[in-house]
Amino acid sequence: xxxxxxxxxxxxxxxxxxxxxxxxxxxxxxxxxxxxxxxxxxxxxxxxxxxxxxxxxxxxxxxxxxxxxxxxxxxxxxxxxxxxxxxxxxxxxxxxxxxxxxxxxxxxxxxxxxxxxxxxxxxxxxxxxxxxxxxxxxxxxxxxxxxxxxxxxxxxxxxxxxxxxxxxxxxxxxxxxxxxxxxxxxxxxxxxxxxxxxxxxxxxxxxxxxxxxxxxxxxxxxxxxxxxxxxxxxxxxxxxxxxxxxxxxxxxxxxxxxxxxxxxxxxxxxxxxxxxxxxxxxxxxxxxxxxxxxxxxxxxxxxx
Numbered sequence: 001x002x003x004x005x006x007x008x009x010x011x012x013x014x015x016x017x018x019x020x021x022x023x024x025x026x027x028x029x030x031x032x033x034x035x036x037x038x039x040x041x042x043x044x045x046x047x048x049x050x051x052x053x054x055x056x057x058x059x060x061x062x063x064x065x066x067x068x069x070x071x072x073x074x075x076x077x078x079x080x081x082x083x084x085x086x087x088x089x090x091x092x093x094x095x096x097x098x099x100x101x102x103x104x105x106x107x108x109x110x111x112x113x114x115x116x117x118x119x120x121x122x123x124x125x126x127x128x129x130x131x132x133x134x135x136x137x138x139x140x141x142x143x144x145x146x147x148x149x150x151x152x153x154x155x156x157x158x159x160x161x162x163x164x165x166x167x168x169x170x171x172x173x174x175x176x177x178x179x180x181x182x183x184x185x186x187x188x189x190x191x192x193x194x195x196x197x198x199x200x201x202x203x204x205x206x207x208x209x210x211x212x213x214x215x216x217x218x219x220x221x222x223x224x225x226x227x228x229x230x231x232x233x234x235x236x237x238x239x240x241x242x243x244x245x246x247x248x249x250x251x252x253x254x255x256x257x258x259x260x261x262x263x264x265x266x267x268x269x270x271x272x273x274x275x276x277x278x279x280x281x282x283x284x285x286x287x288x289x290x291x292x293x294x295x296x297x298x299x300x301x302x303x304x
Contacts, residue, residue, distance in 0.1 A: 032077075032079040032080050032081065033076065033077065033079075033080045033081070034080070034081045034083060035074065035076055035080060035081070035082050035083065036083040036085070037061065037074065037082075037083070037084055037085070038061065038063075038084075038085045038087060039059045039060070039061065039072075039084055039085070039086050039087070039096070040059070040060045040061070040062070040063055040067075040087045040089050041057065041058070041059060041060075041086065041087070041088050041089060041090050041094040041108075041130070041142065042057070042058060042060060042067050042089035042090060043055065043056070043057060043058070043067065043090065043175070044056045044057065044058035044060065044066070044067030044068050044069065044141070045066070045067070045068055045069075046068065046069040046141070046166060046171075046189075046191075046194065047068070048166075048189050048191075048196070048288060048289075049195070049196045049197045049199055049288050049294045050288050050289060050291065050294065052168070052189075052289065054166060054168055054171045054172075054189070055140075055171050055172060055174070055175035056068075056069050056140055056141035056166075056171060057090065057094075057130075057137060057140050057141045057142050057174070058071060058141055058142070059071040059072065059096075059128075059142060059144055060072075063087070063089075068194070069141050069164070069191075069194045070144070070162055070164070070191075070193050070194035071141070071142075071143070071144035071162075072144060073144060073145045073146075073147065073160055073162070073205075074128075074144075074145070074146050074147070075146075075147045075149060076120060076146070076147070076148050076149070077123070077148065077149050077150075077151050078120060078121065078122050078123040078148055078149070078150055078151065079120070079121060080120055080148070081117060081118065081119050081120070082098075082117070082118045082120065082146065083115065083116070083117050083118075084096055084115070084116045084117075084118070085113055085114070085115050085116075086108050086113060086114055086115075086116060087108075087112075087113045088108040088109065088110055088111065088112055088113070089111075090110060091110050092110060092132075092133070093107045093108060093109055093110065093132050093133075094107070094108055094130050094132050094137060094142065095107045095108055095130055095131055095132045096116055096128055096129070096130060096131075097128065097129060097130075097131045098118050098126050098127070098128045098146060099126060099127045099128075099129065099243070099261055099262075099263075100126060100243055100244050101118050101119075101120070101126060102118065107132055118146075120146075120148045122148070122244075122246075123148045123149055123150035123153075123246075124148050124241060124243075124244030124245065124246070124263075124265070125145065125146075125147055125148070125219040125220070125221060125241070125244060125263040125264070125265050126145070126146045126147075126148065126221070126243075126244050126263060127143060127144070127145065127146075127221040127222070127223060127261060127262070127263055128143065128144050128145070128146050129142060129143040129144070129223065129261070130142035130143070135182060135185075135225050136170065136174065136180050136182065138223065138225065138261075139167065139170055139185065139224075139225045140166075140170055140171050140174050141164075141166075141171075143162075143164070143221075143223030143224075144162060144221075144223065145160055145162050145219065145221045145223075145263075147160065147219055148244070153217075154215070155215040155216065155217045155267065156210060156214040156215050156216060157209075157210055157214065157216050157217070158216070158217040158218070158219060159205055159206065159207075159208055159216065159217070159218045159219065160193070160205045160206070160218075160219045161192050161193065161205075161206055161218065161219070161220045161221070161298065162192065162193050162194075162221050162223050163190075163191075163192060163220065163221065163222045163223065163224055163228045163258060163296065164190070164191050164194070164223045164224045165187035165189070165190050165191075165224035165225060165226045165228075165285065166187055166188070166189040166190070166191065166224075167185055167186055167187045167188065168188050168189065168289075169186065170185065185225055185226075187224070187225070187226060188288075188289045188290065189288050189289060189295070190224075190228075190280065190284075190285045190286070190287070190288070190295040190296040191295075191296065192206050192296055192297075192298055193205055193206050196288055196294055196295050196296060196297070197288060197293060197294035197295065197297065200297065200298045200299070201298075201299055206298050207298060207299060207301065208268065208278070208298065208299070208300040208301065208302075209300075209301050209302070209303075210268075210270060210302055210303070211270070211273075211302065211303045211304070212270050212271065212272060212273055212302060212303070212304055213269065213270070213271075214269065214270060214302075215267060215268075215269055216267070216268040216269070216270070217240075217265060217266070217267055217268075218237070218265070218266040218267075218268060219263070219265055220256075220258055220263060220264045220265070220266065221258075221262075221263040222258040222259060222260055222261060222262055222263070223261075224260060225260050226260060226285070227257055227258065227259045227260060228257075228258050228280050228282075228285060228296065229255060229256065229257040229258070229280060229281040229282065230255070230256045230257075230258065230278060230279070230280065230281075231254065231255045231278065231279055231280070231281045232254045232255070232256075232268075232276070232278050233276040233277050233278065234272065234274060234276035234300065235254070235268055235270060235271070235272075235276065235300070236252045236253060236254045237252070237253065237254070237256065237266040237267060237268045238250040238251065238252050238266065238267040238269075239251040239252075239253060239256060239264060239265075239266055240265045240266065240267050241264065241265040242262065242263065242264050242265075243262055243263055243264075244263065250267070255281060268300075270300070270302040272302070273302045273303055273304040274300075274302060275299055275300065275301050275302075276299065276300045276302075277297055277298070277299055278297070278298050278299065278300065279293070279295075279296060279297040279298075280295070280296040280297075
C-alpha cells in the first residue's frame with residue numbers, strides 16, 4: 001500500500017522523518033520498524049569493466065558528491081514501513097514506485113521533494129524504480145532493490161543481484177537532452193550490482209560463498225529492460241518466490257528467467273564444492289560492448 005504526501009518547496013521535512021534511522025511502531029501485536037531515508041534523483045555515472053564511463057540518472061543517498069550506479073539497496077523486515085523523501089535534482093519530472101506495492105502515478109517536479117510511504121506486510125524481494133517516462137528513466141539507471149527479510153528465516157547466508165542492461169546510445173541521448181526512440185533499444189553493457197565480468201567476484205553481495213550443505217538465499221531483481229535468464233553451472237536452485245509472493249511448491253531449476261521489472265528468490269543448497277559460473281544464457285548479455293565474457297556473470301566458491 002502506498003501513501004503519498006507532498007512537501008511544498010521551502011518547507012523542511014515533516015517531523016516524523018528521522019533521516020536514515022529506524023523508529024519503533026506498534027503494528028498489531030508485532031513490533032514493526034519505520035525506515036526513513038532521503039533519495040536524490042540526479043545525474044551520475046556508470047564505470048564499466050572496459051573503462052568506459054557512461055552517463056546515468058541515479059537514485060543517490062547523498063545530496064552532493066559523485067552519484068554512481070548501482071543505486072542503494074535497502075533491507076527491512078516483514079511488517080516494516082519504508083518512508084522515502086524523494087528530492088528531484090534533475091530538470092525533468094521523476095518519481096518512485098515499488099513494483100507490486102504502489103506508486104505508479106507518482107511524479108515529483110524538478111527542484112521539488114515529496115514523501116512516499118510503502119508498507120510491506122510480508123517478506124519478499126521487490127524492485128523500486130522510476131515509473132515516469134517509462135521505459136527511459138528505468139533504462140538509464142533509476143531502479144534498485146528493496147529486500148524484506150523474514151525474521152524467522154533459518155538460511156545460512158543471503159546474496160543480492162540487481163541485474164541491469166545499459167544502452168550507451170540511450171544514456172548519451174538522455175544526457176544530451178535528445179528524444180529517445182523507445183522502439184529501438186540495443187544495450188551493450190550488462191551488469192550485476194553495477195559490475196560485470198570478473199569484477200563481480202569482488203562484490204560480497206554477488207559472489208556466492210559457502211560450504212556444501214549450506215542454504216544460500218539469492219535475491220534477484222531485474223532493473224533492466226531485457227529479460228535475463230540465469231544459468232547455473234554445477235548446481236540446481238529452488239525458485240522460492242517470484243515478485244514478492246512465495247511459491248507453494250518451490251521449483252528446482254538450473255536455468256531461471258527473470259523478466260524485466262520482476263524479482264525472484266532462489267535457494268542454493270550446494271551438493272559439491274568448487275568454483276562454477278552463473279551467467280545469462282544469452283551470449284550477448286555475457287559481453288561488454290561485444291567482448292566476451294565481460295558481461296553478466298558471477299561465480300560460486302563453495303568449500304567442502
